[in-house]
Amino acid sequence: MKKYILVSFVFFIAFFIFFEKSKENTNKTMSFYSWENSYKEKxxxxxxxxxxxxxxxxxKLEIVKTNFIENPPKEFIPVIFITNKTxxxxxxxxxxxxxxxxxxxxDFSFDEIQIDCDWSDSSRSNFFLFLEDLKSNLNKTISATIRLHQIKYFSKTGVPPVDYGVLMYYNMSDLGDFETKNYVLDNDIAKKYHYNFDIYPLKLKIxxxxxxxxxxxxDKKAINLFEAVDQEDFSINFEKIDENRYKVLNSHYFKGKYIYKDDILRFESVNEDDLKIALNDFLNLSKNRFDEIIFYTYKYKKRYNLKKLLNIQ
Incomplete structure (x- = not known):
């Protein structure tokens, strides 16, 4: 009888954990960034x-407005990108x-605004005062983008005075370093910054x-960056010399720019397994969070089965 009760209890606990995990998965929502200078999406x-x-x-100060060819969704969140030098x-x-x-x-109204700036020690005070001033004048919800190093070292980098943060879980290594494996997303590099999530005071989205x-x-020096590159772009005039490195066999135009023989191109992309590891690491690290995942960017959403990734039915 005792054995039966014990087995039943273990089964109940296992079912409860499975149910809670399933509920947690189905509660996740996804959203998207649009980062174009001309907004054309319907x-x-x-x-x-x-x-x-x-x-x-x-x-001098330069401010470029996005050209809205199409109307944005009614409840979208405007984002303002500001360079650290500014x-x-x-x-x-x-x-x-x-x-x-x-x-x-x-022409649009909004209830929330997001500020994207990778501030530094030299700009922190000015940036935080800017956020406070903007908040007091707008009287709206304000979020700020956060980088991994700004969580690990938050006692030094500071915590921006905003309502919540968005952790930009990418671009976490050195783009110009020839030895960098994958600047877009490298989960091994990310793990080096998995500290202080339990005491970081801002609630986070990822x-x-x-x-x-x-x-x-x-000659191992970065000289150009090409966007919207696919694996198929390296099928002609390139020799694969490493997992994601290609040597130029013949000088030619590539994505509108002339590249020379013997140049090396490092191809950087992410797959669904990379994304799943990153997301699971974040979910395990951060308890003070929203269950919303923002993907960068909308124009690439069809490359992936995002609903499957998030276990959304």
Missing amino acids: IEHEKMYIKILDIKYST LQKVDYKDLSKDILEILKTF ALPLYSQAVQFR
Whole structure:
């Protein structure tokens, strides 16, 4: 009798764990970034994060508005990209004032806005003051993108004064280093930053990559970056010399740029197994999180079975 009760108890616990895991999986939702300078998509049923401003600084402040050829979804979240150099050169009050004025020129309304900036020690104070100023003037939900190193070393890098963060779980190594394995997503590199998630104060969403690219090297120095590259692009005029490296056999035009014989191209992409490992690592690490996964970007969504990846029925 005792044995029967014990077996029944073990079965109940196993069923309970399975049920909770299944419930957790079905609760996941997905959304997408749009990062084009011209928004042309007709999207109605997807949750979208759409870049609306591209802000940089060369010799002066430059703000480029996204051209909306099509109307965005009604409840999309606008994203503002700001380079670190901008925050190093422009006072937060001036930057906030300019952005607030430009936001008035858009035809859409919004309840939330996201700021994407990979701040540094030299720009942190200005950036955090900018976020506070923007928040007080807009009185809306504000999120900020977070990098892995800004969680591991958050006592040094600081925590942005926003409502929540979006962990950009990609681009975590050195793009220009010839020895880099895969700049887009390298789960072995990511594991080196799996610290302090249990005490990081911001609630997090995760952003995962769907894109591919190639980095061109000459004498082991990075000289060009090619976007929207596929494996099939290396079937002619290339020799595969490593898992994701290709040697140019004949000088020719590649994606509109001239590449020379003996140049090396490092092809970088992600597969569904890479994405699943990254997502599971994040889910196991972060308990203070949203069950929303943002994919970068929308235009590559058909390359993957994302519903299967998230176990969404």
